Amino acid sequence: MKNLVLLMLLSIIFARCSAGKVIKSNTEEMKTTTTTYQPTAKLQTQNGREMLVGTVAYDDILHYFENWRTEDAGIVLDQPLIDRIKAINEPIDVVCYLGTWCEDSRNGVPPFVRAIREAKNPNIQLTLIAINREKTEPESLLENGIERVPTFILKQNGEEFARLVEFPMQENFVLDFVEIAGY
CATH class of the missing domain: 3.40.30.10 (Glutaredoxin)
Structure with missing residues (x-):
C-alpha cells in the first residue's frame, strides 16, 4: 500500500513538473514572437x-x-x-x-x-x-x-x-x- 501511495505521489509530482516545462516553453516562445519587431526605418x-x-x-x-x-x-x-x-x-x-x-x-x-x-x-x-x-x-x-x-x-x-x-x-x-x- 505504501508503494502504491508513493507511486501515485511521484506520478503527480512528475506530471506537474513536466506541465510546468511546457508552460515555460510556451511562455518563452510567446516572448520571442511578441518582442521581435522589424523596424521600417534605417538607422x-x-x-x-x-x-x-x-x-x-x-x-x-x-x-x-x-x-x-x-x-x-x-x-x-x-x-x-x-x-x-x-x-x-x-x-x-x-x-x-x-x-x-x-x-x-x-x-x-x-x-x-x-x-x-x-x-x-x-x-x-x-x-x-x-x-x-x-x-x-x-x-x-x-x-x-x-x-x-x-x-x-x-x-x-x-x-x-x-x-x-x-x-x-x-x-x-x-x-x-x-x-x-x-x-
Missing part, C-alpha cells in the same frame, strides 16, 4: 551619432533608442485628456518633426504619441518625421520652416491652423493640442 550615423531621418514609426524610435523606451515606460496617461481626444469629431492631421537625438523631443513626443494611440480616434492622423542634427534633412523640414524640435503642425483640410514648437505652452503637448482643437 543613420552622422558625426558619430546614431539617429533616424525621414518619416518614421514610433515603434522604430523605441526599437533603436533605449532612452526613448525608458521615457515611454514612465508615461502615466491622463484619462480626462484621453477622453477629450476621443471627443474630437473633425479630421485633424498632426505632423510632428522631432530629433531622435534631442532631449526636448524625447520628453515631449512620447506622451503625445501614447495619448493619441490610447484615444484611437480615427479623426486624428499622426505623422512623425525625424530630422538630422544639422536640421537639413529631410527636405520637408525646410519647406515647413522647422527650426526647433519637437514641432507639431496641426492641419485641417490640408491647411495649417496651429503649431506647437519645442516646449509646451501648458503642462504638456497633449493639453495644448486638445485646447487648440477646442475640445
Whole structure:
C-alpha cells in the first residue's frame, strides 16, 4: 500500500513538473514572437551619432533608442485628456518633426504619441518625421520652416491652423493640442 501511495505521489509530482516545462516553453516562445519587431526605418550615423531621418514609426524610435523606451515606460496617461481626444469629431492631421537625438523631443513626443494611440480616434492622423542634427534633412523640414524640435503642425483640410514648437505652452503637448482643437 505504501508503494502504491508513493507511486501515485511521484506520478503527480512528475506530471506537474513536466506541465510546468511546457508552460515555460510556451511562455518563452510567446516572448520571442511578441518582442521581435522589424523596424521600417534605417538607422543613420552622422558625426558619430546614431539617429533616424525621414518619416518614421514610433515603434522604430523605441526599437533603436533605449532612452526613448525608458521615457515611454514612465508615461502615466491622463484619462480626462484621453477622453477629450476621443471627443474630437473633425479630421485633424498632426505632423510632428522631432530629433531622435534631442532631449526636448524625447520628453515631449512620447506622451503625445501614447495619448493619441490610447484615444484611437480615427479623426486624428499622426505623422512623425525625424530630422538630422544639422536640421537639413529631410527636405520637408525646410519647406515647413522647422527650426526647433519637437514641432507639431496641426492641419485641417490640408491647411495649417496651429503649431506647437519645442516646449509646451501648458503642462504638456497633449493639453495644448486638445485646447487648440477646442475640445
